[in-house]
Each structure stands twice: as C-alpha cells, then as structure tokens.
Amino acid sequence: MMSDVQVKEQVREFYDRVGWRTIGEGLYQNARYEDLRPVAREYLSRAHRRVARYLPMEGKYLLDAGSGPIQYPEYLEYSAGYRYRVCLDLSRLALREARERLAGRGLYVVGDVARLPFGEGSFAGLVSLHTIHHLPPAEHEFAFRGLYRTLQPGGRAVVVYSWGARSGLMRLAAPIVRLSAALRRAVRKLGRGEAQVGAEPSSANGNGVDRTSDQVDHAESERLLGQPGTYTFRHDYRWFRQRLEDLPGFEIRVWRSVSVEFLRAMVHPKLLGRKLLQGLSWLEERLPHWLGRHGQYPMILFSKPAASPLAGEGSGR
Numbered sequence: 001m002m003s004d005v006q007v008k009e010q011v012r013e014f015y016d017r018v019g020w021r022t023i024g025e026g027l028y029q030n031a032r033y034e035d036l037r038p039v040a041r042e043y044l045s046r047a048h049r050r051v052a053r054y055l056p057m058e059g060k061y062l063l064d065a066g067s068g069p070i071q072y073p074e075y076l077e078y079s080a081g082y083r084y085r086v087c088l089d090l091s092r093l094a095l096r097e098a099r100e101r102l103a104g105r106g107l108y109v110v111g112d113v114a115r116l117p118f119g120e121g122s123f124a125g126l127v128s129l130h131t132i133h134h135l136p137p138a139e140h141e142f143a144f145r146g147l148y149r150t151l152q153p154g155g156r157a158v159v160v161y162s163w164g165a166r167s168g169l170m171r172l173a174a175p176i177v178r179l180s181a182a183l184r185r186a187v188r189k190l191g192r193g194e195a196q197v198g199a200e201p202s203s204a205n206g207n208g209v210d211r212t213s214d215q216v217d218h219a220e221s222e223r224l225l226g227q228p229g230t231y232t233f234r235h236d237y238r239w240f241r242q243r244l245e246d247l248p249g250f251e252i253r254v255w256r257s258v259s260v261e262f263l264r265a266m267v268h269p270k271l272l273g274r275k276l277l278q279g280l281s282w283l284e285e286r287l288p289h290w291l292g293r294h295g296q297y298p299m300i301l302f303s304k305p306a307a308s309p310l311a312g313e314g315s316g317r
C-alpha cells in the first residue's frame with residue numbers, strides 16, 4: 001500500500017508527465033477525460049458557469065486550489081472581478097500553463113491543498129474543482145476545514161467533487177449506458193466509425209473549445225476512460241453530512257448530474273442530444289439538491305459568516 005506521501009507524488013507525476021501534457025493547441029491530454037463534442041458544449045458550459053453564481057463577484061484574492069492550467073475559458077470568469085487569482089497546485093507544469101492564461105492577474109504556489117500555506121481569512125472566494133478526490137481519504141475533511149480557515153469573513157467557497165461509482169443516478173443508468181456503449185462499438189467495428197455516430201459539424205466561436213473538440217480522438221477517449229488515470233478516492237453523501245455539515249453555509253447542490261460515460265453513450269447529435277441536455281440542465285436548476293445528492297458531480301458550498309458590526313465593540317454589560 002502506498003503512503004500518503006507516495007500517493008501525492010504519484011498524482012503530481014501523473015499530471016506533470018501525462019495529464020497536462022499538450023496534445024494540441026490549448027489542448028491537454030486530460031481533455032480526453034471530458035466530453036468535448038459540440039453536442040455537449042452548452043451543457044458543460046452551464047455547469048462551469050454555475051460555480052460563479054456562488055462566489056463573491058469581486059475581491060482582492062480568489063484561491064483556486066488544484067487549479068490545473070485553467071483549462072476552460074469559463075474558468076476565467078470566476079476571477080474576473082478579483083485583483084489576483086491565487087493558483088495552487090502540486091504540478092509545476094499546470095502552474096506554468098495557468099500563467100499563460102492569467103498573465104498579470106495570477107499568483108502561483110506549488111503546494112498541497114491539504115496543507116495550505118496561507119493565513120486565516122486570506123480569500124474573498126475560493127474554488128477547488130475536481131481536486132480533493134486526489135487526496136488520501138483521511139485528508140478530505142482536513143482539506144475542507146483548511147479551505148474554510150482561509151476564507152475571510154463573508155467569503156464563499158465552491159468545491160466540485162464527484163460521487164464516482166456511488167452516484168445513485170448513474171448506477172441506475174449503468175445497464176443502458178453499457179448497452180448503448182456496446183452498440184456504438186459494434187457500429188464502429190462495422191466500419192461506420194465515430195464520425196457518423198457521434199460527430200457533428202463544429203462552428204467556431206472564438207474561445208478555442210471548438211478547435212479542442214475537433215482534435216480529441218473520441219474512440220481513444222473512451223478507451224482511456226476505462227483506465228484509472230491516477231489515485232482517486234471519493235467519500236459518499238452520508239460521510240459529507242456527518243463530517244462537514246457543521247461548516248457555516250454548508251450545502252450540496254448539483255454541478256452536473258451525469259458522467260462522461262453517460263454523455264458519450266447516451267447523447268448523440270442526431271438523436272436529439274442537444275435537446276436532451278437542455279432538458280437535463282433545466283432539471284438541474286429545478287432539483288439542485290436531489291441531483292446534487294444522486295447525480296454524478298456535486299458542488300459543496302460553504303461560507304464564512306460576515307463579521308458582526310458589533311464584534312469587538314463590547315456589550316458594555
């Protein structure tokens with residue numbers, strides 16, 4: 001069994017050597033774990049934008065814990081009203097790439113999200129997206145409490161997590177997802193190929209995403225999805241309720257209710273895929289807590305109460 005230090009070393013090495021390796025212009029190997037087909041773009045974009053809703057619009061510092069290279073254009077919106085986005089990551093390569101995107105608006109720290117090197121009350125807002133699950137299980141609670149500590153009074157935090165194989169909704173959908181994926185593979189074998197089954201013409205929108213989606217080899221992505229990339233561990237909904245519910249403002253809402261496997265297997269441009277995803281986004285807006293609990297990816301929200309105007313004045317009694 002690996003020690004906690006070895007786990008982190010393995011994760012760092014994975015991102016430095018594989019995950020953040022560039023395989024096209026503005027495109028990382030890591031993009032193969034996402035569904036970047038045009039048919040899913042609007043759905044993904046809505047999920048990315050959901051994060052910004054729960055952050056203070058402005059402030060001096062926004063912490064991005066496990067920032068990676070800031071790989072999607074929507075990510076830049078989170079810190080648009082901040083003087084600095086503080087990017088913390090184990091991967092130096094990620095931080096070098098992030099610097100390209102943030103220019104003078106970024107500060108970069110090589111560090112561990114479970115051992116934050118920042119003082120109490122440093123940040124008006126913070127995000128940590130798809131990162132805490134790379135920590136050994138015993139460090140998850142500690143990491144959340146460390147993030148809370150660095151929030152300033154009135155500050156708010158959004159952590160995007162995944163229930164992994166514990167998502168009730170995705171477990172329910174698994175047989176049909178498997179069947180659909182098998183059918184797609186069979187169709188490909190018959191020589192019709194991914195191009196006819198899943199692709200659609202892309203229309204450039206200037207943010208680089210179209211270019212990205214065109215460069216991803218979707219068959220290769222499906223193969224990679226079946227392989228573990230690096231160490232991950234996910235606690236379940238009950239664990240969060242038991243261990244972190246005392247954090248002020250604690251709430252679990254949906255970020256995105258379906259997995260990449262589901263998207264690839266069930267969503268096709270020629271089979272009303274875009275409409276299906278519009279319906280799903282609509283549902284996510286209406287059932288944020290239920291889908292946060294049972295869907296694939298929850299957002300864990302918490303906030304630090306604003307300082308009382310009377311604090312420090314003394315009651316005089």
Ligand SMILES: C[S@@+](CC[C@H](N)C(=O)[O-])C[C@H]1O[C@@H](n2cnc3c(N)ncnc32)[C@H](O)[C@@H]1O
Pocket residue numbers: 008011012015065066067068069070071072088089090091094111112113114128129130131134135
């Ligand atoms: C799945 S990527 C997500 C990156 C980015 N947040 C995003 O959503 O695109 C996870 C990132 O977390 C970083 N990471 C993993 N474990 C970490 C730790 N203990 N401390 C800091 N960063 C970590 C990795 O190097 C990687 O850049």
